[in-house]
Amino acid sequence: MASTIPLPRQQRLLQLLRLAEGELSAQELHQRLRDAQQGTGLATVYRGLKLLQQAGLVRCRKLSNGETVYAPLERxxxxxxxxxxxxxxxxxxxxxxxxxxxxxxxxxxxxxxxxxxxxxxxxxxxxxxxxxxxxx
Ligand SMILES: [Zn+2]
Ligand SMILES: [Zn+2]
The missing domain is CATH 3.30.1490.190 (Ferric-uptake regulator, C-terminal dimerisarion domain)
Known part of the structure; x- marks a missing residue:
């Protein structure tokens, strides 16, 4: 199965992750979108991250506090x-x-x-x- 081209909204999430100095949680991404006047629901952020993961563009890991953080796959x-x-x-x-x-x-x-x-x-x-x- 080939990777699908992400939608603009997912593209934006991926861009934020690539620009970030480290890994970001969904909440942090949510906040950054709001700061950029591109606010969207947290559920939409989670769904976008899941699609990006399935497309092989984003990785994630779980911190010891149970929080999940995301990074571009290449990192x-x-x-x-x-x-x-x-x-x-x-x-x-x-x-x-x-x-x-x-x-x-x-x-x-x-x-x-x-x-x-x-x-x-x-x-x-x-x-x-x-x-x-x-x-x-
Ligand atoms: Zn120590
Ligand atoms: Zn590795």
């Missing part, structure tokens, strides 16, 4: 997340590589991958220092 970014202070820092590369993740057709069982999410949870350098401090 393949991953994060290191501290289980203690909750801070998150970008990983400088994608350890998974291509969109098919090196999985062959047999393993994919006909599934067509669009995007992946990947994150590493652990202790950030600052929290590790605090731990050492407590032990000493």
């Amino acid at each position: 393949d970014e991953h994060h290191l997340i501290c289980v203690q202070c909750g801070s998150s820092q970008p990983l400088p590369l994608c350890p998974l590589g291509t969109s098919s993740l090196g999985l062959n057709a047999v393993l994919l069982q006909g599934f067509r991958p669009l995007f992946h999410t990947f994150e590493i949870h652990g202790l950030c350098s600052r929290c590790q220092q605090v731990e050492v401090g407590l032990d000493g």
Whole structure:
């Protein structure tokens, strides 16, 4: 199935995501559209994001607070997340590589991958220092 050309409204969402410095939630996109006098319902924003995802143009991931954030598909970014202070820092590369993740057709069982999410949870350098401090 070929990617469909998004409608102007979805095109606008995609443009906002591409211009954004980081990932945006649906609420943030909703607010930015309002700021640009292009206000629309939050439900419309969610529907547009879903269509963009299905067209293979937008990726999403769920934050630990349950919020979903969106980014353009081409921005393949991953994060290191501290289980203690909750801070998150970008990983400088994608350890998974291509969109098919090196999985062959047999393993994919006909599934067509669009995007992946990947994150590493652990202790950030600052929290590790605090731990050492407590032990000493
Ligand atoms: Zn930390
Ligand atoms: Zn990746």
